Amino acid sequence: MVLLTLMAAITVGVVRLRNLFGVVILGGIYSFLMASVLIVLDAVDVAMTEASVGAGIATVLMLTVLYLTKSRESQSPHTPMLPLFVAMITAGVLVYGSEGLPPFGAADNPIHKRVAPRYLEKSVEETGVPNVVTSVLASYRGYDTLGETVVVFTAGIGVLLLLRGRRRRKKKEKPAATKGEAAK
Amino acid sequence: MTLEQQLPALQVILPLFGALICALMRRGSLAWGIALGVSFAMPVISGVLLAEVLSNGPISYHLGGWAPPWGIEYRVDTLGAYLLMLISAIGALIMPYARASVAREISADKQAWFYTMYLLCLTGLLGIAITGDAFNIFVFLEVSSLSTYVLIAMGKDRRALLSAYQYLIMGTIGATFYVIGIGLLYSVTGTLNLVDLTARISEIGPSRPVLAALAFLEVGISLKLALFPLHVWLPNAYAYAPSVVTAFLAATATKVAVYLYLRFLFSVFGVSVVFKGLPVPEILLALSIAAMFGASLVAVFQDNIKRMLAYSSVAQIGYITLGIGLANKMGLTGGVVHLINHAMMKGALFMAIGAVVYRVGSARLEDFAGIGRRMPLTMAVFTLGGLSIIGTPGTVGFVSKWYLAVGALDKGWWWLMFLLVASSLVSVVYIGRVVEVIWFRPLLHTGTTVREVPLAMLVPMLLLATATIYFGIDTTLTAGIAGRAVDMLLAGLS
């Protein structure tokens, strides 16, 4: 609960802060807090991934991009009426929907009754893997994971495709200068 | 298992392998060869699947050998097979056309990866149409979306980057809304398989989480669908993307979103939940009519023809959602048949524009002056496609509008029929403006380079144009299958 409150506080910080550098760092802290919450929720695999991706890779990439661009956000001249309206509607629907959700933590919620028991009961017998998350990930829903790998592949090739081109010729002319500078 | 039983998996796996191998290629022409081979294999597979489904009912394929709802299921039914056929046919027609156009618009060192992205997009779209698992839809939605962002950003104009960014933001919001909707459904039902979900939701009935999930899914998919007023990303994206990409996306991407819409509204939530007691049809009708008029009127004032056609697409999507909103046999058939009809005519139109861009290097109206004299066949294709957009009898556009009009009359809504005619009149204005310029203005570009495009580009266009006429007269194939798909969708309403 403390963690959740801290996360909410950080979100407020992200909304208010105009220094993008600070925003990105707050984002990293947010990810770590999220990872801790996830451990409390028993999702250790997800927590590990969130810590390494959200607080690690994503933050590094963001900082690199800020280095390439600029680190202050300018004051927006719009009044935020429309966005507020959109946000309020979304919140309304969510509150409306979440009222009818099953209670937190009870073992007899439908979510635990329908599909999941089979994984927990049969994982070792059918796949020989005691970490059920791994067996579901790689075998029962292995096709989703293939899709996920393809998403990563798409993003990888996509980024390379976008950041290639005109600059590359420049790099060839004086490779040492551009590369060295960026690595600082 | 026999080869025939493996076909549902092959439908998606083949383009995926194609994409992976293309990524290892250095030379664009080699990658194009692979893409061409894969694209030609696709309609064969989906043709067999369609025939199978029509004669023997839905096909189910258990990925990884795990039975649903534990594993992921591929499920091909009439609607799905119909859509697979549409996507793969368009894909096969575009590939021969792509080579010359891509060579002109994309620099040589990027071509191999361009085809990788194209095949990934194809994989994603086919994957959405075939899968029977709600979360798997999200994964493939992202495969197709991410590759689409990259494809759009490949456009020459620097505004292509901006439109890709805009689409990325909107598309991701849409996808996240979709995930939220699925999450809500999952927490009350405990399953992700679409068939299983359908059964569970009809047990639970319209409880609050289910209704909230419906709202999230609908808004999320509407973003992808470019349903008015969530269409703002579409005109820019289509206008600045490379010509091949525009033609492919215009013909397929929004159609897949419509498919999802149909799937969730009619199958998963069930007609009884959605169309009885909720204002869903009213909202859809109002938005559709707004799209038909609003977007058409904006189209009239565009000087970039690609952009004009993009606005026209938003209007045409309005016709499709109008059919969904009518939710009776004739209206819905009109909407579903318009999926394929619109794909044919927009494909032909954007390919014709791409051909002009290939020769002239611009899609601005003034550059089209008198071009009909130099590129008579291409412009004939454009004119035919335009006539079809207007809904001239004898073209596919007429067929769709006929069904929609009858659907409106079945409900006793005379005014809606008048609105249909009136919106067609608006499209007469914007199509007419271009047709006047290309045939009756004096030639602007007098250089000798402006002539008919290579045969490989011309033939696919002519085929599509012929199809718009053929299926405008003989509707047994398109409307017949659409009718059967609609029977399946409406099964719960009576």
Add this chain to the structure above:
Amino acid sequence: MKLDLIFRITTKLILPFILMFALYVQFHGDYGPGGGFQAGVITAAMVILYAIIFGLPAAQKVVPARLAELMIPLGALIYASVGAVAMLLGGEFLNYSVLLSDGPHGQELGILLVEIGVLVTVAGTMTAIFYSFAGRGR
């Protein structure tokens, strides 16, 4: 400068441990938390750390950009090929049970192979993405 030296030596000391940790996460994923994706990210993080401390050219000498680019499709190809082999052996796509005569062992083998595929793609992608951002210069 002195701080710099400390950084460099610490990094050198720490790198083998990061690699070992990545491998542990990769292969211990069956019994504890972890798997191909996490291990891939950790491996990429190692390269990124090296690049930050020693400079991009030095990192690219150890892990050439071309290698990273090659790894991107390679991993996914491994994954999809496992599925295709299962198909050739008469099972459904990605049905690992047909890989070996004994079903559960086939599953274990399949899971091992696809996790390696995930590792290769993820490590390659993250490294390549970092290279192309960092190599962009101002």
Add this chain to the structure above:
Amino acid sequence: MAVFSEIVSHYNHWITIFLMVSGLYIVVARGNMVKKLVGLSLFQTSVYLLYLSPGKILGGTPPILDPNFAVYSNPLPHVLMLTAIVVGVATLALGLALVVRINEEYGTIEEDEIFPVKDDE
């Protein structure tokens, strides 16, 4: 215990909703492209809580089978969210690449400064 879990369940939902909505708000309201992407990942991250909170069983352990434990939390949401994280970071990387290119072409990453720029072919 009942009262406690009641509070927890609501608190969970409220925070999730708050995070989600503020993420969405940042995306829609802010003109800075990097900040929009930060907002987008906040928005995506908050979805994890939506999936994982219902998956938790009070008194359960992580779903790694062991003869010493009997009650495990639901593994399926974990798998789904792993996929979602991957998709999120992939989208983020692509978005950042676009931002870098836009910055090079236009010299700014503020939407308000870009949209007035008219460039007709």
